[in-house]
Amino acid sequence: MLKFYYSGAPNPTKVALFLEEAELPYEAIPIDTRKGEQHKPEYLAVNPNAKLPAIVDGEVTVFDSNAILLYLAEKTGKFLPEKSDKARGELLSWLMFVATGVGPYSGQSVHFRNFAPEKIEYAVNRYAFEAQRHFGIIDTRLGKLKYMLGDLYTIVDMDVWGWARLIPTVLGDAHWVKFPNLKRLVDEISARPAGQRAIALKDRHKFKTEMDDEARKALFRHMSEKVA
Numbered sequence: 585m586l587k588f589y590y591s592g593a594p595n596p597t598k599v600a601l602f603l604e605e606a607e608l609p610y611e612a613i614p615i616d617t618r619k620g621e622q623h624k625p626e627y628l629a630v631n632p633n634a635k636l637p638a639i640v641d642g643e644v645t646v647f648d649s650n651a652i653l654l655y656l657a658e659k660t661g662k663f664l665p666e667k668s669d670k671a672r673g674e675l676l677s678w679l680m681f682v683a684t685g686v687g688p689y690s691g692q693s694v695h696f697r698n699f700a701p702e703k704i705e706y707a708v709n710r711y712a713f714e715a716q717r718h719f720g721i722i723d724t725r726l727g728k729l730k731y732m733l734g735d736l737y738t739i740v741d742m743d744v745w746g747w748a749r750l751i752p753t754v755l756g757d758a759h760w761v762k763f764p765n766l767k768r769l770v771d772e773i774s775a776r777p778a779g780q781r782a783i784a785l786k787d788r789h790k791f792k793t794e795m796d797d798e799a800r801k802a803l804f805r806h807m808s809e810k811v812a
């Protein structure tokens with residue numbers, strides 16, 4: 585059975601959404617990142633990048649949420665746009681846009697807003713600005729289209745949902761009003777039975793919630809290792 589290494593964070597949750605939508609049987613293996621389990625040799629053999637999610641599907645190991653979504657969609661033939669070069673160009677562009685823009689800027693925005701030991705206004709504003717700019721681009725597109733690639737619900741919508749669901753954490757509570765079209769998509773996906781099951785997956789395991797020294801050491805390794 586497909587092994588799915590997960591935590592309750594946004595990137596694994598997108599993959600949980602695909603697995604639930606496609607009704608693929610899977611074994612969910614929790615990796616508690618606040619306890620440092622991502623750095624254990626057994627997990628590094630699956631994902632040398634020490635992050636979640638990852639999957640092992642028989643002989644095939646895939647890490648990075650975007651790579652996993654594409655792998656699973658191509659393997660099952662589900663949640664892809666129609667077959668044309670135009671549609672494939674759009675699929676790849678928007679997947680990479682989420683992978684290289686939405687994800688990293690949202691993650692850094694959360695970090696500098698909530699976890700950095702000092703409040704560096706420049707960093708808080710830079711990452712919030714870029715996260716907001718990326719969500720704005722998506723919102724404009726969803727003002728014209730039902731889903732990110734048109735009329736079909738695809739892996740790009742799942743990819744967007746992973747981080748957009750957490751806009752209040754990324755940008756602050758008041759920010760939903762800026763993205764009404766994106767909110768429509770997020771609410772629709774979160775209300776789907778598969779969306780509900782994906783969100784609930786984190787409650788199957790008692791993940792550590794405290795952000796104590798052990799958690800900071802595991803998640804923010806630069807705090808104990810100076811390289812610059």
Ligand SMILES: N[C@@H](CCC(=O)N[C@@H](CS)C(=O)NCC(=O)O)C(=O)O
Pocket residue numbers: 593594595596617622634635636637647648649650687802803
């Ligand atoms: N590009 C990767 C990013 C993965 C990532 O940053 N995962 C976070 C959870 S959302 C994680 O595992 N953090 C633990 C850590 O940084 O030690 C993906 O999309 O899968």
